[in-house]
Amino acid sequence: xxxxxxxxxxxxxxxxxxxxxxxxxxxxxxxxxxxxxxxxxxxxxxxxxxxxxxxxxxxxxxxxxxxxxxxxxxxxxxxxxxxxxxxxxxxxxxxxxxxxxxxxxxxxxxxxxxxxxxxxxxxxxxxxxxxxxxxxxxxxxxxxxxxxxxxxxxxxxxxxxxxxxxxxxxxxxxxxxxxxxxxxxxxxxxxxxxxxxxxxxxxxxxxxxxxxxxxxxxxxxxxxxxxxxxxxxxxxxxxxxxxxxxxxxxxxxxxxxxxxxxxxxxxxxxxxxxxxxxxxxxxxxxxxxxxxxxxxxxxxxxxxxxxxxxxxxxxxxxxxxxxxxxxxxxxxxxxxxxxxxxxxxxxxxxxxxxxxxxxxxxxxxxxxxxxxxxxxxxxxxxxxxxxxxxxxxxxxxxxxxxxxxxxxxxxxxxx
Numbered sequence: 224x225x226x227x228x229x230x231x232x233x234x235x236x237x238x239x240x241x242x243x244x245x246x247x248x249x250x251x252x253x254x255x256x257x258x259x260x261x262x263x264x265x266x267x268x269x270x271x272x273x274x275x276x277x278x279x280x281x282x283x284x285x286x287x288x289x290x291x292x293x294x295x296x297x298x299x300x301x302x303x304x305x306x307x308x309x310x311x312x313x314x315x316x317x318x319x320x321x322x323x324x325x326x327x328x329x330x331x332x333x334x335x336x337x338x339x340x341x342x343x344x345x346x347x348x349x350x351x352x353x354x355x356x357x358x359x360x361x362x363x364x365x366x367x368x369x370x371x372x373x374x375x376x377x378x379x380x381x382x383x384x385x386x387x388x389x390x391x392x393x394x395x396x397x398x399x400x401x402x403x404x405x406x407x408x409x410x411x412x413x414x415x416x417x418x419x420x421x422x423x424x425x426x427x428x429x430x431x432x433x434x435x436x437x438x439x440x441x442x443x444x445x446x447x448x449x450x451x452x453x454x455x456x457x458x459x460x461x462x463x464x465x466x467x468x469x470x471x472x473x474x475x476x477x478x479x480x481x482x483x484x485x486x487x488x489x490x491x492x493x494x495x496x497x498x499x500x501x502x503x504x505x506x507x508x509x510x511x512x513x514x515x516x517x518x519x520x521x522x523x524x525x526x527x528x529x530x531x532x533x534x535x536x537x538x539x540x541x542x543x544x545x546x547x548x549x550x551x552x553x554x555x556x557x558x559x560x561x562x563x564x565x566x567x568x569x570x571x572x573x574x575x576x577x578x579x580x581x582x583x584x585x586x587x588x589x590x591x592x593x594x595x596x597x598x599x600x601x602x603x604x605x606x607x608x609x610x611x612x613x614x615x616x617x618x619x620x621x622x623x624x625x626x627x628x629x630x631x632x633x634x635x636x637x638x
Contacts, residue, residue: 235271239585239600241592251278253611256597264597265620269607272415272447272559273472276520277611283476286516290508297508307511310518311474311482314455318468318484322493323506323514327446328356330469330481331409333500335360337467338407338440340498341489348398348408348439351379351386352572354416355409355444355469360384366417366603372573387430389414390423390571395430399437407440410465412448412457418563418575418603419555422461431463440489443468446481450474451559452530454521473521478513524610532617533557533608539621547628548636558608562587564635579603583635590627596620 230245231237238246247259254277256266266278276283290303308321324330335347347360352371355361363379364370364386370379371386375394378401379386385402388394399405410427414420431441443458443465450473451457458465466489471481483490492498504510534557544551553560554568561568564583569575579602588600596619598606608617 239589241589246592253277253279254609254613254616262595264592264595265612265616265623267596267598267606267608267620269609270472270477272451272605272607273475274477274607275451275473275609276476276517276524277609278477280476280517280520282520283478283513283516286512287478287509290512293508295507295509296504301508301511303508303511303515304506307506307514308482310515311470311484314450314518315468315470315484316456316459317486318456318465320485320487320490320494322483322490322500323510324471324481324483324502325479325504325510326356327444327469327471327481328358328361329502329505330446330471330483331356331361331442331444332358334442334467334469334483334485335407335409336498336500337483337485337490337493338442340492342406342438342440344404344406344439346380346383346385346402346404346406347442348385348387348405348434350389350409350411350414352389352417352420352575353409353411353414353444355411356446361409366414366572367576372576388571388573389417389420390426392423392426392429395433399433399439403437405434405437405439407442407467408434409442409444410458410463411444412461413555414572415447415555415559415605416603417572418561418569418579419559419605420569420572420575421554423570427458427461427463431465440466442466445469446471448559450518450521452556453526454518454524474517475510475513476517478510478517480510480514482514529608529610529612530557532612532614533560536606536608536617536620540624543621543625544628547632549628549632555605559605561603561605563602575603583631586631586634587627590630591623594623594626596623 351364352366360383363384448457449470467485537553552563552568564580565578584602585600
């Protein structure tokens with residue numbers, strides 16, 4: 224283990240030790256993971272939202288295996304890429320042009336480049352405490368950073384990135400009064416990585432309207448929420464009319480793939496070769512096979528049942544903790560939600576940062592892990608469920624949360 228920095232290649236995978244032992248996953252299938260000792264767990268991280276059909280889906284795996292047998296890296300245009308782009312564009316409204324990338328961070332980076340190239344402006348505005356990837360520009364203002372909370376007149380900015388406050392209707396107006404160099408505003412359907420903070424009614428549309436009024440583009444960052452509520456973009460379901468969107472995670476069911484989708488005139492510079500793009504593995508055959516296979520399955524999936532199961536789980540968790548004297552609230556949607564040690568869920572990041580309780584979520588993670596459920600240990604973490612989380616699996620999860628609440632009531636009852 225000595226050669227791998229911090230035991231992992233992505234910091235999000237770091238988990239606390241349980242009884243002096245670290246966790247290493249060997250395999251996954253359906254709603255479950257197994258560690259290197261053979262212990263089974265119900266998974267609620269699900270590739271941080273990527274595994275919507277369940278781990279190791281047979282149809283997706285078969286399509287990817289066929290692509291691998293044909294060649295993982297043929298260098299040139301290949302037979303699977305156009306089909307995957309067409310399948311994706313069927314789900315993205317007027318965003319009919321597609322460029323494949325390999326990660327959500329890459330997709331956001333390329334969308335920002337597209338916005339700068341089209342508008343001739345230099346800055347991207349993002350939601351403070353939003354997560355739009357780990358690249359330098361857009362990692363500015365991420366959740367828990369010092370700059371994510373700021374007062375009026377103290378807007379944190381760099382040469383290429385500036386911040387706005389989520390759910391603050393007046394702040395977006397102030398931004399454009401202060402700065403004429405905004406190329407685009409990045410919107411998330413909710414602040415997912417800040418614990419699933421939901422937008423207030425009309426907020427997202429207001430931000431879009433103000434941005435468009437001032438000649439800035441709107442980028443919907445759908446890497447996490449795209450295809451999770453239905454087979455399409457969450458922003459479109461909310462009535463938005465974005466110019467660009469970044470998608471990833473669920474479109475490949477865990478196979479590394481992402482994309483930028485956009486209106487044709489916005490992406491014309493790439494079409495004509497005036498704007499640079501690249502990527503040895505962008506749009507590779509394995510990724511394209513995963514996209515085509517995954518989207519075909521999602522089109523046949525019962526999203527209403529999935530969200531109903533999640534809402535049932537959310538309600539049961541709140542009731543269970545209340546029965547043990549612990550007041551919690553949940554925020555988000557049925558199949559992706561956060562848990563707060565508070566009487567109500569936060570509406571702003573400022574509220575979230577005040578009520579976030581790392582001790583509680585770490586203790587909950589460890590108690591659930593002992594009971595056979597894996598959950599993110601961060602107060603800004605999320606519970607995901609997949610189409611493989613059957614009624615029986617949901618009942619197992621309810622039982623595990625009851626066990627955890629019993630363990631935690633001595634420390635957190637009445638908090």
